[in-house]
Every structure is written in C-alpha cells, then in structure tokens.
Amino acid sequence: MGTDRIRKVVVAGGGTAGWIAASTLAYQLREQLEVTLVESSAIATVGVGEATVPPIRNYHRFMNIDEQEFLRAVAGGFKLSISFENFVRPGHRYIHPFGITGKGTLVAGFEQFWLESVRRGMQSELHEYSLEAMASLADRFAIVDDPKINYAYHMDAALYVKFLREKFQPCGIRQVEGKIQQVRQNPDSGYVEALVLEDGQVIEGDFFIDCTGFRGLLIEQTLKTGYEDWNHWLPCDRAIAVQTRSVDPSPVPYTRAIAHEAGWRWHIPVQHRVGCGLVYDSRYMSDDEAQAKLLRDVGAEPVKDPWQVRFRTGRRLKAWNRNVVALGLASGFIEPLESTSIHLAMSAVMKLVELFPSEGIPDSLVNLYNDTCRRELEHVRDFIVLHYHANQRTEKMWTDCREMKLPDSLQLRIDAWRDRAYVWYEPGELFATTSWIHVLLGQGIVPKQHHPLPRELSDADLRRLLDSIRGPIERTVPQLPPQQAFVDRYCKAAPGVWDMHRPAA
Numbered sequence: 278m279g280t281d282r283i284r285k286v287v288v289a290g291g292g293t294a295g296w297i298a299a300s301t302l303a304y305q306l307r308e309q310l311e312v313t314l315v316e317s318s319a320i321a322t323v324g325v326g327e328a329t330v331p332p333i334r335n336y337h338r339f340m341n342i343d344e345q346e347f348l349r350a351v352a353g354g355f356k357l358s359i360s361f362e363n364f365v366r367p368g369h370r371y372i373h374p375f376g377i378t379g380k381g382t383l384v385a386g387f388e389q390f391w392l393e394s395v396r397r398g399m400q401s402e403l404h405e406y407s408l409e410a411m412a413s414l415a416d417r418f419a420i421v422d423d424p425k426i427n428y429a430y431h432m433d434a435a436l437y438v439k440f441l442r443e444k445f446q447p448c449g450i451r452q453v454e455g456k457i458q459q460v461r462q463n464p465d466s467g468y469v470e471a472l473v474l475e476d477g478q479v480i481e482g483d484f485f486i487d488c489t490g491f492r493g494l495l496i497e498q499t500l501k502t503g504y505e506d507w508n509h510w511l512p513c514d515r516a517i518a519v520q521t522r523s524v525d526p527s528p529v530p531y532t533r534a535i536a537h538e539a540g541w542r543w544h545i546p547v548q549h550r551v552g553c554g555l556v557y558d559s560r561y562m563s564d565d566e567a568q569a570k571l572l573r574d575v576g577a578e579p580v581k582d583p584w585q586v587r588f589r590t591g592r593r594l595k596a597w598n599r600n601v602v603a604l605g606l607a608s609g610f611i612e613p614l615e616s617t618s619i620h621l622a623m624s625a626v627m628k629l630v631e632l633f634p635s636e637g638i639p640d641s642l643v644n645l646y647n648d649t650c651r652r653e654l655e656h657v658r659d660f661i662v663l664h665y666h667a668n669q670r671t672e673k674m675w676t677d678c679r680e681m682k683l684p685d686s687l688q689l690r691i692d693a694w695r696d697r698a699y700v701w702y703e704p705g706e707l708f709a710t711t712s713w714i715h716v717l718l719g720q721g722i723v724p725k726q727h728h729p730l731p732r733e734l735s736d737a738d739l740r741r742l743l744d745s746i747r748g749p750i751e752r753t754v755p756q757l758p759p760q761q762a763f764v765d766r767y768c769k770a771a772p773g774v775w776d777m778h779r780p781a782a
C-alpha cells in the first residue's frame with residue numbers, strides 16, 4: 278500500500294483528457310477532493326478529436342450533462358455510423374453503423390438468419406436491417422424511440438474543453454496557468470509529490486493525473502513507465518489536420534473515413550465548419566505530399582492553417598504507476614479510425630472513480646485498473662487492425678498490412694468468423710458483435726458456413742422474420758428530417774459561439 282489518504286489531486290494538462298479528468302473527479306467526489314488542474318497556454322493541445330462513439334452519452338448521463346445544452350455549446354451534430362470508403366479497394370464503400378442490426382436468438386444472432394437467407398438466394402444487404410445505416414445512407418437524422426436509434430456526436434474539440442471548464446470548474450476545480458518545468462518525486466518511494474512551474478509555483482498533491490498528451494511528462498519522462506509500440510500493426514504515424522468551410526447544405530450524420538494509397542482521410546462536420554485530416558504512413562508519403570493531397574481532396578476552403586500531429590500507436594505499459602494515472606494521449610494512442618480515444622479517456626476516468634483509492638493506494642486496485650485498461654485497449658486495437666488487414670488494395674502499405682502477422686486475439690476472431698460466422702462479446706468491450714459483423718463483412722471476409730439453427734425455418738417464416746425487421750426501418754427513414762433540419766430545431770448553436778473561443782497559442 279502506498280501513500281496515505283488521498284485528498285489533493287493534481288491534473289497535469291488542460292486538453293480534452295485533462296478537463297474530462299478534472300471535471301469527473303471534482304463533480305463525483307467534490308466533498309472529498311481538492312482538484313487542481315495545471316495547463317499551459319504556451320503548449321497547444323492536439324486540437325483534434327471531434328468524432329465520438331455512443332458511450333459518450335452514458336458518460337454525459339453520469340455527469341448530468343444535458344444533451345441540448347452540450348450540443349449548443351460545442352456546435353455539435355449527430356453521428357450514426359462511419360462510412361468506410363475505398364478501404365477494401367478504390368470505389369468500394371460500406372457503413373459501420375451504431376446500434377443493433379436485426380434481432381436474433383440467445384444462441385444465434387440475426388446475422389445467422391440473414392446469412393441463411395442469402396444462402397437461399399433471397400436478395401438483401403445486412404445494412405438494410407440497421408436503422409442507423411439506412412438513415413446514414415439517406416442523410417437523415419432524428420432521435421426516435423420505435424425503432425430506437427443509437428447515435429454519437431460530432432463536436433468542436435476546443436469548444437468541448439471550454440464547455441467542460443465552464444460547467445465543472447464551479448465544482449471546485451482550481452485552475453493554474455503555467456508551464457510544468459520539473460516533476461518532484463519522493464526520493465525513497467518515487468511517488469510524485471509536486472509539480473514545479475516555470476514561474477516557481479509549486480503544486481503539491483497526493484495523486485496525479487497525467488494528461489500532458491503524447492509527452493507523458495509524469496508517466497514517462499519522470500516515472501519511465503515504458504511503452505508498447507503497435508506500429509507494426511497500425512502503420513500510420515502522422516496526420517495533417519485542417520478545418521474547412523461547410524459546403525454541404527445539410528452535413529452528413531456520419532463520419533467519413535476515406536482510404537488513400539498510404540493511409541486515410543477523415544471528414545467530420547460540425548455546425549459551423551468541417552474538421553478534416555489526412556492520416557498517413559510517413560514511409561510512403563512525405564509531409565509535403567500529405568498536406569498537398571489533403572488540401573486538394575477536402576474540396577472546400579480552409580478556415581485555419583493546416584497543422585501536423587506525429588504519433589506512435591501503442592500503449593503505456595502501466596496506465597497507473599505509483600501515484601500517477603495517465604489519461605488520454607499520455608496513456609497511449611490507437612489511431613483515430615474508429616474515434617475511440619475520447620471514449621477511452623472517459624471510460625478510464627469512470628473506472629478510476631469506481632476504484633478511487635481514498636485511503637491509500639493498494640496494489641490490488643492498481644493491478645486491476647491496469648489490467649482493465651490493457652484489455653480495453655487491445656480490444657480496440659484488434660478492431661482497428663482489422664480495417665487495415667482485410668483489404669484488396671495494391672499499394673505497398675496496404676499489401677504489407679494484408680500480409681502482416683496479426684495479434685493472436687484478432688486472428689482468432691477472424692478465423693472463427695470465417696469458419697462458422699461466429700462472433701462474441703466480452704463484458705467491458707467497446708465494440709459489440711454487430712460492429713464486428715459489419716466490419717468483417719464490409720472488409721470482405723465472407724464466412725464459409727453459419728449456424729444451423731435458421732435452417733429450421735421455412736422460406737416463408739424466414740422472409741417474415743426479415744420483413745418484420747426491415748419494414749419498420751423502411752417506414753421510419755423517409756419520415757426523418759435531414760440532419761440540418763433536426764439540428765436547427767433541437768440544438769442550434771447561438772451565432773458566433775465558435776468565435777468566442779480563443780485557441781491556445
């Protein structure tokens with residue numbers, strides 16, 4: 278057991294992760310903790326991170342955040358899916374929708390019935406049984422309950438930080454501006470005791486959350502925790518980001534991920550602009566080529582100069598080391614293809630609240646926390662590697678990905694799907710079976726056989742089952758408005774909300 282009672286928590290870093298950490302701890306444990314957040318306007322945040330996944334709504338419920346207030350503050354919109362374009366081969370597209378596709382039984386998911394229908398020559402696509410996919414393809418959105426729609430958000434990253442700060446600072450967060458120059462450790466235990474700022478201020482604490490981004494000022498530069506590199510599975514190591522004017526009269530209710538010869542490009546609409554970026558493998562594309570390609574392909578006028586981000590995919594060997602927990606980019610990064618990083622920070626901070634070591638730091642909790650984070654990250658990693666691996670493209674980066682040796686856990690997933698259309702879900706995993714199925718099929722992995730159970734159904738019964746799912750979706754989608762109309766009515770940001778933001782220098 279290390280340290281005594283934990284009262285003073287210091288969050289280092291004021292990006293999205295820092296404000297998520299400080300807000301959550303101050304809001305949930307406000308009577309027991311003094312929370313200080315140290316940030317430096319001289320060190321810019323990464324400035325991206327605008328697409329989310331549906332569990333953000335659980336986090337917001339946990340924090341009592343009102344959806345409309347949040348969306349107005351972040352000039353946000355809705356996300357029903359990700360459209361994967363050119364990933365399998367140029368010209369190919371598939372949708373990875375949120376929500377549940379169809380309805381199965383306890384032992385055979387809906388996909389087994391659909392696969393059986395395909396075997397019998399009945400013509401349909403799996404996405405026709407997903408409300409979120411069909412609404413995405415029709416560019417429509419509304420919050421509906423029957424059938425229930427599942428969604429996440431697109432948001433302005435800088436406005437989200439501002440929103441959290443304004444909403445949760447009154448819960449007692451002490452905000453200190455200044456550059457951390459030194460991290461002071463206890464000479465015996467190695468525990469962090471204080472942050473020393475450039476202007477001489479000393480910020481003491483019992484427990485520290487490292488949210489300093491890729492630098493990992495406490496977790497790595499001070500505690501030398503170590504990093505497991507996943508670059509051999511996830512080859513992209515740089516991104517160029519830019520923001521452009523919106524040219525679509527109604528922004529699409531999904532994130533676009535568009536593959537290119539050495540990576541992919543994102544397209545994330547928010548109310549006042551579009552966030553775009555080119556992710557690339559620097560072995561096969563130079564920075565100049567990437568920037569020129571991005572500006573050529575976005576097809577709209579930039580409203581901000583492009584900026585580059587370099588990254589190494591992987592994970593910190595221990596997210597919690599001594600009295601330091603790393604959150605956000607400081608804890609590791611799996612590239613942004615499925616918009617998972619903000620979710621991982623939220624999920625980790627909720628776990629930390631669940632295990633909060635108020636009376637000292639037992640090894641049992643540290644080990645449990647680290648193990649949970651590792652499993653969660655490896656699961657997300659496998660899912661993203663799948664998108665790279667199962668492709669039919671011809672360029673070197675893609676053929677290398679096709680031929681690489683996969684993590685055993687992913688190979689098992691692919692084999693079980695290919696051999697008998699088997700997918701499974703383990704508690705705590707972000708991606709449900711529906712996600713795996715859409716991406717496995719979308720990336721072109723077709724199972725050799727499926728479950729025998731649906732063979733019990735006659736053609737008429739099978740058709741009736743499929744129609745009972747497709748029918749309500751077909752009736753609902755045309756009644757949904759274009760996303761813009763829904764946003765205008767539900768959560769339109771006040772004019773100029775975005776101008777009030779002063780980004781870090």
Ligand SMILES: Cc1cc2nc3c(=O)[nH]c(=O)nc-3n(C[C@H](O)[C@H](O)[C@H](O)COP(=O)(O)OP(=O)(O)OC[C@H]3O[C@@H](n4cnc5c(N)ncnc54)[C@H](O)[C@@H]3O)c2cc1C
Nearest residue numbers: 290291292293294322323326328457490605606613618619
């Ligand atoms: C290309 C790219 C695209 C992404 N897209 C998505 C996405 O669509 N969805 C998603 O969920 N996530 C995405 N992410 C991840 C997401 O951007 C991050 O998870 C999120 O922004 C959190 O970042 P952070 O707060 O950990 O780090 P940062 O934003 O880097 O913040 C670090 C903070 O630490 C402070 N700091 C650093 N050093 C010091 C010092 N010495 N003294 C004082 N302060 C210091 C900085 O001032 C800053 O406030 C993306 C990431 C990348 C690289």
